[in-house]
Amino acid sequence: MSGIAITFMIIAMLTIWGGLAISLVNLSRNPEKHDDDVEPVTTGNE
């Protein structure tokens, strides 16, 4: 593979797979909230 092709392969992997990794980290830092199916939970902090 040529140098420029390798460079673009790495950039593509870093931006797209890196974007997925960052999105997953962001999601894991914001735990899933669970709302009551019947009554809303309005206790202030959740």
Place this chain on the structure above:
Amino acid sequence: MSTPSLKKGAPLAEGKRETFSSRKLFILSAIGSAVGLGNIWRFPYVAYENGGGAFLIPYLVAILCAGIPLLFLDYSIGHRYRGSAPLAYRRASRKAEVLGWWQVLICFIIAIYYAAIIAWAAMYCWFSLTKAWDDNPDGAGAFFQSDFLQVAPEAGVSMDIVGGVFGPMLGVWLVAIIIMVAGVNKGISRANGFIMPLLIVMFLILVVQSVFLPGAVDGLNAFFTPNFEALSNPGVWAAAFGHIFFSLSIAFGIMVTYSSYMRRKSDLTGSGYVVAFANSSFELLAGIGVFAALGFMAYNANSAVSDVAASGIGLAFIAFPTIVSAAPFGSVIGVLFFGSLVFAGITSLISILEVIVAAFQDKLGWNRKAATLVVTLPVALVSMILFPTTTGLYLLDTMDAFVNQFGILACALVLVIVFGAGLGMLPRLAKHLNRHSSIKLGTAWMVLVGGVGPAALGYMLINEIQTKIAEPYSGYPVWFNGVFGWGMAGALIVGAVLLALVPWSKKSKLNDPEFAEHQKHVEAEELPDPVGKEY
């Protein structure tokens, strides 16, 4: 892993709207819908044809400026108005209901031919074991057209059933109907929870095997070498926006429907970013796997990669069988490749069917099983009459081309105009998205959806109309394209208007007390501007 123990509240009462039991299952199902045949057989060639490595730039711009913002529009409508596409749009504005039925009919057309391609892939999985196409002296292309599909010499409508396609199509519909009858949690969630990890593992093995084939490096070189001149071509940018739009299943009604099954306090934007980047990650992986394999094909034929590069049906059912025949452990490559097509296809098919099932379930107010059977059996019947025939390939080709452009694209354009400039709902929807989401949206999102969205979609639609008018699609007879292309696309709009005129019965979900409760909470959340730290 689902977390049923965390589910709060009363057990699901009869007729109560289902919700995904966990965020993870929603994300897997949304990825299952987005990752379809196009990721595997379309993206690699689109990228290669439109600048190779340089395509990354318009591609990323398209994801961030149109793909993800429009995905959030779908999420916000489905989640805020908690209904299938027609019901959610109607709750937003009575006049918008017709757009929902337009999407339902678009999904009907896609479903009837999508099942045929999944059935072909399933058969090719089987053929890979014996390399059945080797028996035809004229090669894999002749095997596909003459031996397998037994394609009629001219485009038309034939009732000559091809047994080799009819059987597997019946199987595909059986599996799809069983999943659909089981519902959102027991059917769609479970199927995606099982299939998606399997698909990823299978595809990873395929890619690793492909990159070690002789000549693979030449394929990757062709795929990643940038052609910067392409960036000055507006067609390349349109290709990037068009590809992202179809790849993310935007404006099909699918994401509206799926997001209506999410809990009220869901992180919509955080989940959306994962779905969008997972979809692109899979595409990149597909690009590497496909072009490594095409590199081997060129090496084997002593030709250039540009001579063997192909997309769509030509790539899957002509190029790949040739690779399977020549490569070491070719049968393994075949089973993994066609198996991946089947799995990627079935998870997308069930999401397409869910748009139709949910719409009728809401309008009729029937239980899941009855509504599913009333919808899926006729859909399967039409599919089984039209596509396992000697003219199935022609119908599929024309219907696919026209429903994509004059169905999905046209409907998406109307949708962004209606919800943006027409109803002026973007500020309210942004507020809804921000309420429980980790990534907040502001004016930029509204500009992208209300401004960039219509401009990009309008440009693509005008281009397509010009192309399709200039010459008959695929060289088919004018009457054939007129009926199954233009006629079909027009009939979808007429059908949508008629369905929107049918009154909602008392049993329907229009006046669902559960939604009234949801609406109360949502509106309460929308009133005051969030002050300080969000909780």
